[in-house]
Amino acid sequence: MEDIIYGRNPVLEALESGHEINRIIVLENTKDKPIQKIIDISKERKYLIQYLDRKKMDRITDGENHQGVIAYVAPYHYHEVEDLIEIAKSKGEEPFLIICDEITDPHNLGSIIRTANAVGAHGVIIPKRRSALINQTVVKTSCGAVEYVPVAKVTNITQTIEELKTYGLWIVGTDMDAQNYCDAKLTGSIGVVIGNEGKGISRLVKEKCDFMVSLPMFGKVSSLNAAVAGAVVMYEVVRQRQSKIAQQ
Secondary structure, three states, X not given: OOEEEEOHHHHHHHHHHOOOEEEEEEEOOOOOHHHHHHHHHHHHOOOEEEEEOHHHHHHHOOOOOOOOEEEEEOOOOOEOHHHHHHHHHHOOOOOEEEEEOOOOOHHHHHHHHHHHHHHOOOEEEEEOOOOOOOOHHHHHHOOOHHHOOXXXXXXXXXXXXXXXXXXXXXXXXXXXXXXXXXXXXXXXOEEEEEOEOOOEOOHHHHHHOOEEEEOXXXXXXXXXXXXXXXXXXXXXXXXXXXXXXXXX
């Protein structure tokens, strides 16, 4: 089995990260410089390159905007939770993980992975069921960050949280009635839970969290997009970690 990814940035990131590439399809007679870079790398690595017209490429991507380049790649390789912990240890850093509790929109998952990469998180955890999985939409929305952020797929989020606690992680979730996120201590080894787009964090997962934080809302809308809310909390973790380092 193989997957496809398309678009200049996702394909280039796949090439540069060492993702296993089976073949590259390029729009015939293209003069696009970023695509020429993809062609040059592919030729250097002796990947099969096919040149097709736009109609045939449109059929492959079901009409989605492929920007003139498609790559057939090996299916995404999911990691184990232990791998994420080891990545943090290998960098001499305290683990910083993002836990997705039934994020079903692949655009949200892609955005979360993109932010996770930006803040230096060591990995993202998703459930095997009732969750978006790594697909072309996630890859494209993440702007290729999925090639650099390891994602673990687990059977049970609540059991995984218990496992993470044995590694010394504190688990934080969001709740409207909790303390302001700026007032919470978010340093040390930490896992940030991002809840479902509609229901938020499930009851069982919420019960497993060590503490909850809230994001103040001053407008007419009572909630934020899941990926946006997650980004706010992730960057507060970064701010507090940087502040702690500056004080040492």
